[in-house]
Amino acid sequence: MSFEYLQPTLRSDWDRTGWSRFLPFEGEVLWHVFCDATQWGIDGDIAVLFDWQESMHPVLSPGAGEREWLPEPRRRRPPRRVIARLLADSGEEYPTTVGEVAELGVSLGLYRRENDGTTVRWRVPAALPLPTEVLPMTLRQRRVEDEYRWLLGGAEIARDLAEYLVDCGEAPESVTSVRHLADSLHCEPDSVRHGLEYLCAPLAGGAFIRVYLGNGSRRRRQVSPERLDVDDPCVIVPQWRKLWKRFGLVWHLEGRGEFLLLGHPVQPLPDEGRE
Numbered sequence: 001m002s003f004e005y006l007q008p009t010l011r012s013d014w015d016r017t018g019w020s021r022f023l024p025f026e027g028e029v030l031w032h033v034f035c036d037a038t039q040w041g042i043d044g045d046i047a048v049l050f051d052w053q054e055s056m057h058p059v060l061s062p063g064a065g066e067r068e069w070l071p072e073p074r075r076r077r078p079p080r081r082v083i084a085r086l087l088a089d090s091g092e093e094y095p096t097t098v099g100e101v102a103e104l105g106v107s108l109g110l111y112r113r114e115n116d117g118t119t120v121r122w123r124v125p126a127a128l129p130l131p132t133e134v135l136p137m138t139l140r141q142r143r144v145e146d147e148y149r150w151l152l153g154g155a156e157i158a159r160d161l162a163e164y165l166v167d168c169g170e171a172p173e174s175v176t177s178v179r180h181l182a183d184s185l186h187c188e189p190d191s192v193r194h195g196l197e198y199l200c201a202p203l204a205g206g207a208f209i210r211v212y213l214g215n216g217s218r219r220r221r222q223v224s225p226e227r228l229d230v231d232d233p234c235v236i237v238p239q240w241r242k243l244w245k246r247f248g249l250v251w252h253l254e255g256r257g258e259f260l261l262l263g264h265p266v267q268p269l270p271d272e273g274r275e
Contacts, residue, residue, distance in 0.1 A: 029082045034110060037101040038122040049098045050080055090134065108134050154198030160185050161195045162208070162247040165238055173237045175215045179230040189230045196225030196236075208246060210237040 036053060087094050092108075095101045102122075106113050109129045114121040164184060168174055181192045199208040214220035215233040228234055 030086060033083060033101060034105040037098050038105065038111070038120075043098050046096055046098060046101060049101065110134070154194045157185070157187065157191045157195030158198040158208075159247055160187075161192070161199060162243050165209075165236070165243070170238075170240065173235050175233060175235055177231055177233055178225075178228050182230070193225045193228060196228075200225060208239055208242045210239075211235070212237070 032053060033049070037049060084094055087104075092104065095104055102113075105111055105122075109125070111122045111124050114123060161181065164181070165171075165174065178189045178192050178196075181196075182189045185192065196209070196211055200211060201207070210222055211225050211228070212220040212235040213223040213228070213232060215235060220235060223234070225234075
């Protein structure tokens with residue numbers, strides 16, 4: 001079987017779907033196995049693939065420093081056993097060659113094979129099956145998978161909203177509406193609500209903003225963005241320190257004052273006004 005040497009499209013497309021993250025460790029191992037089996041020109045016995053992975057991806061090697069956060073039994077579990085258990089639970093036959101690993105991903109619907117006669121290309125389909133449709137999962141694993149899909153679905157519009165707040169002058173609070181934000185970002189109101197909900201939710205890593213219904217200082221109450229009508233006046237109160245940490249405080253330039261935030265040089269607020 002002939003493989004392309006490197007196909008970053010397959011890896012990046014699959015990674016963006018979040019499918020590989022449905023299990024904290026096993027999903028990462030499975031993702032590496034399928035991506036490496038279809039991208040690097042490795043062929044022959046499956047042991048060759050695992051040996052190559054352990055040299056290229058230390059996180060997959062038993063006892064690697066990046067796995068110290070895992071419980072001891074899981075740190076000692078080699079990728080071969082992880083794959084064997086996952087496939088046994090799903091009723092799939094354990095592959096013995098790299099080619100069979102690549103074909104297994106096709107049979108599970110995770111990607112498709114395109115052969116032009118000389119080169120085999122692998123492409124991620126427009127809609128991947130959910131992990132629950134491919135491998136058996138516990139209730140906890142289903143909840144984790146649902147949370148990741150929710151987070152990934154709102155991350156892009158949340159980043160746009162954060163950048164918009166920066167462009168508006170990093171005010172301590174901003175009076176706006178869902179319709180105004182949708183028009184400014186050229187997106188649908190539902191996308192704005194989803195992005196605001198993402199920024200409000202502790203699940204996303206900390207509440208980055210607070211949203212209040214109303215535009216006065218006395219008669220306003222905190223509200224879930226999903227309950228906002230498109231024309232409801234609302235007040236967004238950013239938590240700037242958290243926003244900077246999560247969405248792009250990527251470089252500290254000369255002196256104390258200037259930061260590169262989300263690709264734009266901006267002036268930070270005084271220390272006492274950031275929280």
